[in-house]
Amino acid sequence: MGRRAAIVGFGQTKGSSSRRDVTGVELINEAVRAALADAGLGIGDIDAVVIGNMDHFEGVNYVDMWSVEGSGGVMKPVFKVTTGGTTGTSVAISAYYHVASGMFDRVLAIGWEKNSESDTTGAIITAYDPFWERPNMAGAIGGLAVDASRYMHDYGATERDGARVTVRERLHALNNPFAHLQQEWMRGKDAVFLVDALVASKENKVLAYPLRMSDMCPRTDAAAALIFAAEGTAEKIAPIPAWVLAVANRHNFVYYGDLDWSRNETLEAAAKKVFATAGIREPLKEVDVCELYLPYSYAGLAWMESIGFCGPGQGPQLLWDGVTDMDGELPVNPSGGVMSSNPIGATGIIRVGEAAIQIMRKAGTRQVGKDVNVAMATGFGGCYWADVMLLGRKKPV
Amino acid sequence: MTKDKKNPNELLYITSGEMYQPYRYTLSSLSGRFLTEIKEKKKFLGVKCPECGRVYVPPRAVCGRCYARMNEMVQVSDEGEVVACAIVEFGFVDPSTGIERPVPYGTAFIRLDGADTALSHFLDCVDREKLKVGARVRAVFEEERTGSIMDIKHFEVID
Numbered sequence: 068m069g070r071r072a073a074i075v076g077f078g079q080t081k082g083s084s085s086r087r088d089v090t091g092v093e094l095i096n097e098a099v100r101a102a103l104a105d106a107g108l109g110i111g112d113i114d115a116v117v118i119g120n121m122d123h124f125e126g127v128n129y130v131d132m133w134s135v136e137g138s139g140g141v142m143k144p145v146f147k148v149t150t151g152g153t154t155g156t157s158v159a160i161s162a163y164y165h166v167a168s169g170m171f172d173r174v175l176a177i178g179w180e181k182n183s184e185s186d187t188t189g190a191i192i193t194a195y196d197p198f199w200e201r202p203n204m205a206g207a208i209g210g211l212a213v214d215a216s217r218y219m220h221d222y223g224a225t226e227r228d229g230a231r232v233t234v235r236e237r238l239h240a241l242n243n244p245f246a247h248l249q250q251e252w253m254r255g256k257d258a259v260f261l262v263d264a265l266v267a268s269k270e271n272k273v274l275a276y277p278l279r280m281s282d283m284c285p286r287t288d289a290a291a292a293l294i295f296a297a298e299g300t301a302e303k304i305a306p307i308p309a310w311v312l313a314v315a316n317r318h319n320f321v322y323y324g325d326l327d328w329s330r331n332e333t334l335e336a337a338a339k340k341v342f343a344t345a346g347i348r349e350p351l352k353e354v355d356v357c358e359l360y361l362p363y364s365y366a367g368l369a370w371m372e373s374i375g376f377c378g379p380g381q382g383p384q385l386l387w388d389g390v391t392d393m394d395g396e397l398p399v400n401p402s403g404g405v406m407s408s409n410p411i412g413a414t415g416i417i418r419v420g421e422a423a424i425q426i427m428r429k430a431g432t433r434q435v436g437k438d439v440n441v442a443m444a445t446g447f448g449g450c451y452w453a454d455v456m457l458l459g460r461k462k463p464v
Numbered sequence: 465m466t467k468d469k470k471n472p473n474e475l476l477y478i479t480s481g482e483m484y485q486p487y488r489y490t491l492s493s494l495s496g497r498f499l500t501e502i503k504e505k506k507k508f509l510g511v512k513c514p515e516c517g518r519v520y521v522p523p524r525a526v527c528g529r530c531y532a533r534m535n536e537m538v539q540v541s542d543e544g545e546v547v548a549c550a551i552v553e554f555g556f557v558d559p560s561t562g563i564e565r566p567v568p569y570g571t572a573f574i575r576l577d578g579a580d581t582a583l584s585h586f587l588d589c590v591d592r593e594k595l596k597v598g599a600r601v602r603a604v605f606e607e608e609r610t611g612s613i614m615d616i617k618h619f620e621v622i623d
Contacts, residue, residue, distance in 0.1 A: 087477065126480060189559035197489050199522050199613055201560050203571045203586045205552040212550030213573065220597035276551040276592055320528060324573050324582035325520070328548040 069167030071462055073301035073308030074427075076106025076294035077420035082247030082408035085183035086288040091125060092137035095179050098290035098413075099139055102175070105429075106294045106304050110139040113294070114171040119148040119158040120180050120412030124190045138177055151194065152360065152448025153316070154178060155291070155415020159444075160314045160454060162295045167311075172297045173304075178416035179290035182409075187286050194449075199322060205275060207362065208283060210323065212275035215365040217328040219277060222380040224368055226277070230265040231386050232367030233281045233406060234258050239393060240403025242433040245417075247287045247408040258392075282364040289410035291417045298462065309423035312441070312457040313344035320450050331373040333453035334445065338374040341457045347441070351376045351390075354457075355439040356425045357399045358418040360447040361406060367391075367399070374445075394436060401425065401433040415446040419456055426460050494523040497537060502616065503609040510579045512536045521579040522613075540578035542603040543622065547573045547582050549597065551590050570595045574619055586618040594621050 078101025080086070086094055095118075103109060116138050122128045131140070131147035138145070146165075150157040155178035162176035188206030195201055204210070218224055234253070238261075240246035241254050253261055265271055265281045273279050294304075301308040317333035317340075320326060338350070347353045359374075361367045368382030376397065377385045385391060391399035402421040405414055422442035424430045439460065446454035491499070494511055498521075501509045511523035515530040519538055527534055549572035558565045570587030572595065588604065589595045601619040609615035 126483075186557060186559075188556040193559050197487070197560070198491060198495065200584055202614055203569070203584060205550075205554075205565070205571065206556065208554060209550055209552050209571060212552070213548040213571070216550055216597055217548040272553075274552075274554040276553065278550075321524065322522070322581070322584070324522075324584050325528075328573065 068463070070169050071298035071310065072163055072166035072295050073298070073305070073310045074293055074419070074423040074458065075296045075301050075305035075308050076102045076108065077292070077423055078102030078105050079245050079291035079413070079417055079420060080289045081245050082287040082289040082410060084247065084286065084288065086181065087183070091179060091181050092134050094181065094288065094290045095134050095177060096137035098179065098292040099137065099175065099177060102292035102294050108173070108294065108304065112173055113139060113143065113175045114173050115144040115146070115165055116140040116175045116177065117146045117148055117158050117162045117165065118177040119154040120178065121149060121151065121154060121190070123193060124187065124411060125181055125184045139175065150448055151452065152362065152411060153415055153446035153452050153454045154412045154448065155417065156360070156419060156444065156446025156454035156456060157316065157415065159293055159416055159419040159456060160316060162293065163311050163314060166295045166297050172300045174295045176293040176295065176416060177290065178413040180410040180412040181288045182286035182411065183288050196322060208274050208278065211283070211363040212278040214328065215277050215282070215363070218365050218369045221329050224365065224383055226266055227262050228368055228383040228386065229282050229364035230262045231258065232361070232364040233265060234261040235367070235386070235392060236361070236400055236404045236406040239401055239433065240407035243402045243407070244432070245408070246403040247285050247289070248403070278363065284362045284406045284409040287408045287410040289408060289413050291413040291420055293416055293420050293423070305427065307427045307460065309426040309442070309458045310460070310462050312459040312463045313341035314456045315340035316452070316454045318449065318452045323450060326451055331370055331451060331453070333451055334370055334373040334447070337453040337455040341455045342375070345441070345457050345459070345463070350374065351397055354397060354441050354443050355437060356401065356422065356435050356442045357397065358402060358422040358442070358444045359399055359404065360415060360418055360445045361400065361404055362409065362447060363406070366447070398435045401430065401435055415454065418444040418446065422456070422458050426458055492525060494525060494535070494537070498523050499611045499613070499615070502605070503611045506542070506605045508540045508542055508576055509537045510540045512538050518580040519578060520581050521576055521583050538578070540576045542576070544574045544576035544579070544601060546595070546597055546599040546601060547575050549573070549587070549595055551592065551595060572601070572619070574601055585613070585616060587621065588618045589621045599623065
């Protein structure tokens, strides 16, 4: 298990389609300053830095080197972590390992991306196998459309079910001043009305059948930073630290063709592991809020089943019953989630940070109405890799 | 270097220019046999794990689940089943060629009969009623074959 550790600070920049007013280094610096201010610390208090993004999205490698002035890493131990979509959650897990190992007391975890600086679809394609996968791959949109085809086939899920996930995420985003997509036209409207509007809209073009524009996440410029601290230090920094209860990460295959498309095997295994570690037997009852890496609509159905919040094929029912809305039994993505902001390397940090501030009661207008004792954050990336972090109000035993 | 005309105070930016950074990737010997078999005989080979018996297409040297080395090549069919699919409609530039990928196109993961994993490839079909999970498909080969996965022109729906 290692030494107990907690999140004591979180900072992020507002998501935007293009931050042309700053360089990547300056963007990173904004997030780091916000996290330090949140924790009431100075850069001198930081013992080590973990940073991550997808280098080839900006086409500048060695982010750990060239960002060092913005990250605050000058003459400190700096580690770079890059694991695809899971980069942010892997950075957070790595920072946690730094503290849990006993080697460092206060560790800064940074994720960032400036998607506006390149073509995201092209960049994603170059992450895959040149012989077998690149020739017909269509980036995240094509891959996720394939994923949707299987779930819809297996369980008869409909376009309306997908749109209901989108509606939840975009309504929640209206409570989050940092969310990239702010769909003001949706404010105050009924979920069923909004689902009908998305499905009927002619502007809502098909990108890759069965996915339409409203089913996908945006491309976002943003940075985010977390501060992890060891037991004994954390309590002095934060009035309510968000304790790390358990982490798990699972990688599986080389090629997409190797996957069993009817399930998300890595997320199943990682969720099972953290629940076992934390002694959680009934996830739907015992987890109070989630920040899940759902990059597209149907993930909000299928992956709820993978985590074990409901049985196979029951995702749509859980959703339509309102269980995952802000006032439901298990609010999912009070921040608006990945479908409202996706600055790839920062996205996982934001999931963990948003889960943490629900415990710390610092979520402001997006704070859920109930007590939060256990919060869950996930990351998704690569060839269906999964990261999961479980946070708690109480220290783990 | 470009200045934003609408907002002259906004920072300048530069473009990378027409980048030229070609790579030369090594093909494994099993993959080489796989492509040679397609090129010369229009047939598919998989590789079988000696421990779990799974047949992998395309072939590779190690079964990730068993961590066993694999070298037994077995023939699989040129027909199979769509396990998941999509019809790509949005336009984008193919980073391998620098030109726009022609859309719409069908794409699918196809489990060839006799294989346990699926091969990713183009379909000649963009009909939503025909290109779907469970559809039976068959490989269509190029006349002139060069030893690449694109020696398979595409797969066609056969039922």
